[in-house]
Amino acid sequence: MNVRSQVSMVFHLDKCIGCHTCSIACKNIWTDRKGTEYMWFNNVETKPGTGYPTQWEDQSKYRGGWEVSGSRLRLKSTGKARIITNIFHNPHLPTMDDYYEPWTYKYEDLFNAPAGTDQPTALPISKVTGEYIDIKAGPNWDDDLSGSPIYAANDPNLKNVTEEQRQQLQAIERLVFFYFPRICNHCLNPACVASCPSGALYKRGEDGIVLINQKRCRAWRSCVAACPYKKTYYNWSTGKSEKCLLCYPRLETGQAPACFHSCVGRIRYLGVLLYDADKIEDIAKLPPEKLVEGQRDLILDPNDPAVIEAARKSGVHESVIESAQRSPIYQFVKVWKIALPPHIEYRTLPMLYYVPPLLPVLGSSANNIYENGTNAEAIFHPFDETRVPISYLASLFTVGDEAKMRYVLRKLMAVRTFKRAETVGDIPMAVALEALKLADTTEAEAEEIYRMTALPTFAQRFVIPPMHREEAIEAFKDPQDHKRAAGFGFMDAPKRGL
């Protein structure tokens, strides 16, 4: 057993209100520079929808992630044999038009326009060329346009949805959508790292954060094509790729990443998971139907004495083990089993999990009266009639397996029913208890899920492990000497003269 720790995340989609505060917090800190205007390390998509970059989930176009070929795991877009041909022209690279061309407005025209009878206008200009542009797309161009035949209909996840369900999904009475906030998943088997010809990308051993060394990146662009989630971005100005760094400078000082900290709906959780690094490749090679359980098996119980012993032996710090024991992520993913990884069929083993949305579960219109179906008899109303088809959610989170998705939704619904019976009382407690039993949960667990979902404190949502960055310098020199010489950090010393 080779125990490692990973800073992992859960996003609770039922709580996301699509306000984009996370995106803005991130942008203001990391991507407001030239060449990064089009990048959104954190973005929020409307689902069903095509996302950003457009149709990033369509791997027949982008060839992101891994595939099993024989007994081997190989990248879909590149590899040792294909690096030469890819390096001059990467056939799977998305271009700026797949994202959008960033723009601003010529605001000075508002002030400089000569007096006249018309209101002056500020025309849009490209942030790349500085020329006037006709804006054709933006990072959230299909925001809240779920029912639209132009955008939502092109969502790759709709391929498993029957034509009838598809019609219903777009019928105005049933129109429904949810938000899908995305950041880098800081995968256990990152395709971006494996694809980099220069070896500029790496995963940090202590916390699993995936980073790009800006001095080693040479703009070969392999990572952009290889990441199936399209979460590495090419800076067209500096000729370097950049990606979400999980705000590691904040984490190292005990603060939650900006997008987590600013989340209005408090949908985000962060904590450490311990996992067995020796099993990564075997798990990533499992047949698609076993991937969800496989990844769950990879995660180790931080309270198991054998795991603790192995973790100590692998050099996991005592404080990190202690942090893993309090991790909300472990509860969501491993104990309650209600958080699922996005598109695990890409085989990168993402470490960002999602609690799928219940939404208004059912809705129907009879005699021109719209009914929001939540009466007691309909608690376990067949999920086939949910407003977002199960097959759609299954395509996102369980490699198309509807049974696994039903399990999660049933549990979430049972918790809701139980709390409603307890607090509102319009549902008989007997019905609620029966619901809990059917959903493979107990009163105690339902109470825990409720508390962690509805009432968690800041410290319960973000259990940030001490990252012991102060120890990093020990590999090179005495920390006290270093502090006196340059302050903490690895930047150039404040040296006088040549």
Added chain:
Amino acid sequence: MNSLLQAETGGLPINDVLFVVTPYVVLALFFTMTIWRYVKEKFSYSSYSSQFLENSYQFWGSVPWHYGILSLLAGHLIAFALPRELLWWNSVPARLYIIELSALIFAVVTLIGLVNLIIRRAIDSRIRAVTSKMDVIILLLLLAQVGTGIWVALTARWGSSWFAAVVTPYLYSLFTFSPDASAVVNLPWSIKLHILGAYLIFAVFPFTRLVHVLVVPNHYLWRRTQVVMWNKRKAQGAEQ
């Protein structure tokens, strides 16, 4: 004969300046500036790919250019490193024709690629936005160099043989610090321009995006698939 001595005794010093002094100045500049840039300005070592901004025309420029120029440079290197073997190979006319013809084809491919890259850079507004002065200078120098190369190939036949017989000894004399340019100065101007063009390109090389040639990712072929770095442990490849 020592050509420097000849210069002192009244011969034209211009040839010595061009073919004896220049290469040493250029080499000194090349090595000091590339190393300085690597040490001090490592962030600027990049291919500055613009495929992200324009994808389709890039294929018809970058691909023929790279395959063409790499083949041509390999040809020059063979003539420099293995002159006797090359002359032996060329002793049969059919084999000489094969070499000459394939070199010319590669030269045309290179030219097509380069012209496409120049046109693309000129007509696409996004690409113009990421074009620096050095990009323009190096593109024009490369165009001139490919142009004189093709001119040489068409006018001074059997270059693969006379390169090995005339230019290789000259280059050897430079590298062994006993410079002798006497054979080269009598070559036609097309060839002399091609040689001087090469020096010029070497001189500006450290200041252009061409430095990406020096950091081609050779270790990708044998490194482990995943890269994990530790604060306290030594950097290592891990899992897989």
